[in-house]
Amino acid sequence: MLKAVLFDLDDTLYAYNPCHEEGINQLVSYLTLAWGLKKEDVLAKYESSRRIVHDQLKETAASHHRLLYMTKLCESFDKNPITYAKYLEEVYWKGYFSRMELNENVIPIFDDLVKRNVKIAIVTDLVAEIQYRKILYLGLEDYINVIVTSEEAGADKPNPAIFNLALNKLNLNSPDNVVFVGDSYSKDIFGANSVGIKAFWISNDTDPQKSNPMMIRVSDLKTLRGVIFDHV
Ligand SMILES: [Mg+2]
Known part of the structure; x- marks a missing residue:
């Protein structure tokens, strides 16, 4: 039984994809405005940040942690991660949750x-x-x-x-x-x-x-x- x-x-x-896409959209919108970045640069740096963290922390929970991706993202744009990374993580998750449907x-x-x-x-x-x-x-x-x-x-x-x-x-x-x-x-x-x-x-x-x-x-x-x- x-x-x-x-x-x-x-x-x-x-469904994960619509949520993730909206999270990324919100991140891009914020960073193009706040830091004057180009969309392509944000997308490229996010992806390379994600890959670096993933490769470093293979098969652990932290390898998916958006706070660590945002930390690398800040570092790659010469911004202080302690000041910005947590906020950027929340921008991403706010967009993500807005599309979440059971x-x-x-x-x-x-x-x-x-x-x-x-x-x-x-x-x-x-x-x-x-x-x-x-x-x-x-x-x-x-x-x-x-x-x-x-x-x-x-x-x-x-x-x-x-x-x-x-x-x-x-x-x-x-x-x-x-x-x-x-x-x-x-x-x-x-x-x-x-x-x-x-x-x-x-x-x-x-x-x-x-x-x-x-x-x-x-x-x-x-x-x-x-x-x-x-x-x-
Ligand atoms: Mg799954």
Whole structure:
């Protein structure tokens, strides 16, 4: 019997791209006005800042931290990061949150799970502070029994530590009767499978290489709702 479902957050429960694009738009608008920069220069420096931080901090929560990207961005424009980076981070997140919309199938799925006494966990990369803000913004906090971020686990997915910490917090000593739901094959599906958790992959990618007996591919959350109780 299904005891718990572990969900990825970003790009699984809401669409990431419109949010990120608006965050970047707001950052560009602010910096073109406040610092008199060209849009192309802001975009190029943001991308190189992101890449530097990512490469330095591979597979950790901090590698995604926008405050560190803004720190590098300030440094590359010869501005004091202590004065500006936190504000720029907030400009980005304000734009990001303004476009955040919960997928319409999430509440019906969560209600089905609650009705059957199935616990709900969120297992997500990035720092706890911002991921908690996202969950509050989406209004999901009362559904969530357990939250694990890669900041708390010490490593991003697919590192087994983050999945094992989630099982631990759920007081489950076996991956049986648990499923994972996520959009990334290399992080969510590979990671969950590597600790023995079956996974639903939300994807339209039909690559036959990405197929295994521990994974069920579903095109969207609506489809997942119809099949989630059939496979465990
Ligand atoms: Mg994701």
